[in-house]
Every structure is written in structure tokens, then in C-alpha cells.
Amino acid sequence: MELGLEFDDGDFTEKVRQTETLTSYNAKVCHPEWFFSDRADNGRNDMATVYKFRGDYHFQRENHKSAIHCYKNSLDRLGEHNRTMRRELMESLARSHMKTGEFQASQKYVENVFIDCLTPENYCQTFLLQQQLYNNSRDILNELGVLQKLITLHPVNAQIWLKLVHVYEKISQSLKLQEDNSKNDTNDETKKFANVSKDNENEEITKNSKELSCEKCAMNAKRCEENHVCTSYDSLKQSNTQDTRVDLIGPHDNLKESKDDSGETSVASLQEAKENVTNHIDIASLRRSITEYPIDLMLLTCYIRVRLILSCVQGTVGSFIKDKNVQLVAEMNSKIEDLNVEEKVMEIVTQYINRDMFEDETDFADNKTDSNQDVKATMDNLITADKFNKRWFSWIKEIP
Structure with a gap:
């Protein structure tokens, strides 16, 4: 039986090692602002990348109109299957339109970014972009709805809770202003018609x-x-x-209306954009949820939770982050004191949050993403305002 195990003559001869000749390597050097040169236009460069670099250059120098023009040219020249770069370009266009105050155009690109979302991380990044849009356009309710989804995805992220704090503070100021106006109107009417007979x-x-x-x-x-x-x-x-x-x-009360080439407002496009925006956020439910619990106690919950999260991560962050966290904790303590909450209420909320964060290992099934389900369907039906309030503010119901 032939196994091929015999020796060859070459096995007994000394092998001569061949030395490899080294050649010089000329590294490619990119000159400053090379993407504006004629060589960039006439060379073998990918023009989608060239225009993207140009858009980033103009955006950093706050020349947002030129940035929008370059980003659109890059998007037009981009391949169909380059999904990552397309998402990045649409995010850049959304931020550029946001800077120019064209909020409706920015919303259009945000919606296009959602189409390319494949993972919860993609959705989280897009939610942050959407929250920035609603914040700049002063759309409080939609911003609140987006933050509720973000907190559901990342419940121990102190920065997201701080964003929620700012929204609730705006709502609190609005409600107080509404109450003051009602009182002033009542006093004015009383003075005006006190001496007038029926x-x-x-x-x-x-x-x-x-x-x-x-x-x-x-x-x-x-x-x-x-x-x-x-x-x-x-x-x-x-x-x-x-x-x-x-x-x-x-929803979008402050967004600028889009106009066609003739200068006339397109009613159909406005209605379509508003319908697309409200598909994911139930505005009526958000309005109802605001009045379900006292706004001061909701703020108290956020203050304590932010303070506790920041205190827990102090041992794992750098020194410059520690200093910032210490300042934020001091700010939260000051705001808690300004609320003048009874000591009994403070004990209830503190015990509830400590038990929720450290003792209770079980989590709500609604807050977990089932990997067997379609990611997009899961994220679209992530949470409602009623479930959010029940999850985070249910301790208020325990107050006697």
C-alpha cells in the first residue's frame, strides 16, 4: 500500500535562502483641503466621499447652506448599497437644516434615517437626533415622547434623565404660567365689573x-x-x-412651512409630514399623562434618580468626569431642596428608587426587546406614555 512516505532527494540537500529585496514605500499624503483641488475632481477619487468632506468642512465653519449643497451632491452620487454612509449623510443634512431653522426639511431626513435603522443602537442614535430636532423647534410633547423611548432603551443613562428633567421643568413652568394667567384674568375681570350692574x-x-x-x-x-x-x-x-x-x-407647531418653486405652500406635503411624525408618538396620551401625576413629584423622581446614577458611577470614571458629576449632584440636591417636599415623601421615593435599582432584579417585559421579533416592529411599538408613567412614577400612588 503506497502511503507516499518515502524521502525525496531534496530533503537531504541544503536549501539556499533567497533574500528578498526591499523596495521603498511612498506613503500617500493628503494635503490640507485636498478635496477642493482640481485633482480631487479629475482624479480617481470617489466623488461621494469628496463632496462629503466638503460638506463637513462647511458645516464646521457654520456655512450650513453650502454644507447642505455638498451633502446632497454626495447623496446623489452614493451607491445604493452603502447604507452606513447614507445614514451619515442624512443625519448631516438633518443637522444642517436644523441649524438654518428649516425644521420640516430636517424632519424629512430624520424619517429617512429611521428607514435604515437595523438595530436598537441605530434607533437610539436616531432618537437622539430626533430629540435634538424637537428641542430646537420647541416641540415639547414630541420631545417628551422621544425621551421616554430613550430611557426605556437605556434606563441608567444619567444624561438622558437630565434631558427629561429639562422637559419636565419646561412643562412645570408652562403650567405655573397658565395658572398665574388664569388668576390675573380673574382679578382683572373682578375689578373691571365690580361696580357694573347686571x-x-x-x-x-x-x-x-x-x-x-x-x-x-x-x-x-x-x-x-x-x-x-x-x-x-x-x-x-x-x-x-x-x-x-x-x-x-x-406636533410641529413651530416648524416652518415648506414652499414649492412658485412660492406657494404645499398643503399636502405639510399634512403628510405631520402624519408621519405622529405615527410613533401618541400626543393625546402624552397630554393626559402630564396631568396624571403631580409634576413636582415627577421632577423629584428624576432628580433623585440622576443623583443616584451619578453617585454609582463615580468609582469608574476619570477625574474630569468626577468633577462634573459632583457639580451635577450638587445641582440636583439644590433643586430637591427648592421643591420643599415633606420628609415622609422623600423617604417613600428614596426607598422606591433604591429598591428598583438595586434589589429588584426583575424587569418589565415591555422594556425588553425580543431578539426573535422584527427589530423595527419592536421599536415602533416600544412603549406608551401610560406604561412609562406606571413604570417610573408608580410610587406616587403609594403616598397616603
């Missing part, structure tokens, strides 16, 4: 309306009121019918 009340109001409506055309008072031709009459009518409440900003 029989003359309607006549007095009509007289005042005529005087106010015709402050610019007093000679034609009757004609002005009948024909409604005076601008001051229109402003009076608007002030009389306007609700004195300070409403929280709804």
Missing part, C-alpha cells in the same frame, strides 16, 4: 368693544364694526376668542 353689563361690554375696535378710525365707528375693516377690530376679536391658557406646544 342690567348694564352687556351694554358696557359693547361700548368698550366699539372703542377698542376703532382706535384707528374713531370717526367711522359704526361702519368699522359692521364691515370689520379695521385691523384693530380684528385684533380685538382675536383676543376675545383666544384661550388664555398657555398650551404645551403640539
